[in-house]
Amino acid sequence: MRLNHLANKILLSDTKKLAGAEREATVKLLHHLKEIDKRKLYCDLKHSSLFAYCVHELGYSEGAAHRRIVAARALAEMPEIEKKIEDGSLNLTNISLVNQFIDDPIQKREVFKEIENLTKNECEQKLFEITGKEEKPKDKKKRISKNKIQVAFVLSDETMELVEQLKNLLGKEMEMDQLIQFMAKKAIESVEKTKFKQTKPRQSLSPAKVGRAIPASVKRTVYGRDKKCTNCGTTHNLNYDHIIPYSMGGPSSVENLRLLCRECNQRGRIKAGLRAPPKTIRLF
Template sequence: MNLKFLSEIELDERIKTLAQRERHLLHEVLLTIKEIDSRKTYLELGFGSLFDYLVKGIGYSEGSAQRRIDATRLIREIPAVADKIQSGELKFNQISLVQRAAREILKNQSVKVTAEQKLQVFEDLCGKSHSESQFKVAAFFELPVVQSAQQKVQADESVRVEFTLSKEAFEKIKYAQELLSHAVTTQDLGQFLAYLSEKVIRQKTGFKNQNRKSSTSDGISTATVAARKTPALKNVKQLRHQQQCCQYIDPDTGRRCESKWLPQVDHKQSRWAGGNHQLENLQILCAGHNRLKYRKENGVKYSS
């Protein structure tokens, strides 16, 4: 079809029809993602998380993947919102704002936002722009309005970061700087955050940050090296040097997971089956594939 020959009215009718089809297809996409999430099929395919699967396996951008995950899990919690998404009444960015706020409240206040509260705030977001929705969500949950952080890689490969802190968060950082003024004599925030990062890495992994490209994604939990019931520290250090990501391989495609999220030391032959702590019997698995291996060994399936 040559669109140049369509009249203004025909073009208007065509785009409305296509938009409706697009929303219907989106509805089917979300339901499919919901089933994939419930059954954890992405683990069998060699991906450490649903997010990795949608980005690396399906080809979504990181933002698109996260918005679809937020929408999918909201539908599971509140099935009624599926119709609002399909009609276009509820937008992905609004869903992500509410879901992100709910996660923040649960993390910082140990309070779970109820389905009724989410439905209430969604009613107030209809027809609102993204910036208006940000203020509405922040006001409803009594949270500070936090703008998205901006990052820019500079010529020397340093990264310039611009972000907004609430008054309370900034006061906490300044107080922390005062408490650690003996260790970090400068008031430069970047150097202070670098010091804290190094300190956390040492506490959580037992290793120093020796010019790694990523100092936060490939640390191994101290739980993997605790006491005599776990591999010797020298073996863990050598394993970490050899394997810096998840080693799970999909038996059908041969694809290696390579996720660096929550890496854990695993015994190829489990301890209960006679496996030892020798380096040859150790491997790095992400948390998702470590759980998958355990479930397979114990005959436990994910429920659909």
């Protein structure tokens, strides 16, 4: 697009109109995201979260996706901020900053009034004044090769002392990568023993012998078979879900159980016309 033929005043005027139209379009987008979030529609596209949908389907960067989701949820809580977003006195960056500092919706309402038309830096300073909080260190990770990720995070003195104590007990020099791998493997072994207990595995149990409570052997078999949400593939917030609902006579058997994440479980209930929170059995 060539604009060199436009007079200066027209170029400035058109640009201002476009910025206003962009903000109006942003508000419409936030309303759409809010409704998609409510219906959990991203699960139909095999995404585990609204964030994944925004990144992979809408093409937003991770930061841009996060800001829009935070703003959409703020808009759901406080419809009055819509006009402020449209006229530019509240921007998505500052809304996201408020969300980092403040949880209470009532306090957020008051703070939004105080940060109107502020730059990001001014907004941060105002939030530090209001809350008295120190800046929260952010974990950072960056891929530096095909199979290596550089991670930076802040540890408390207590945590660092525990790490050093473990290194001393092991009695050998270990790189941090090796130490974290060692701790993760031990933690996984411990959690799996607690989660499944130590019973002999069985492929299935007859419906007559299995009630609502799922035996450890059945849990172990289902988890070993699925390992992730059978709809979207995530490994987070997994539940044991009855394919044929227990309330409709579905047994707690290997054949009638699957792993679903919380979001996909809720989406299934919405599609079935069941709006109440699912009575699922969490892994932990």
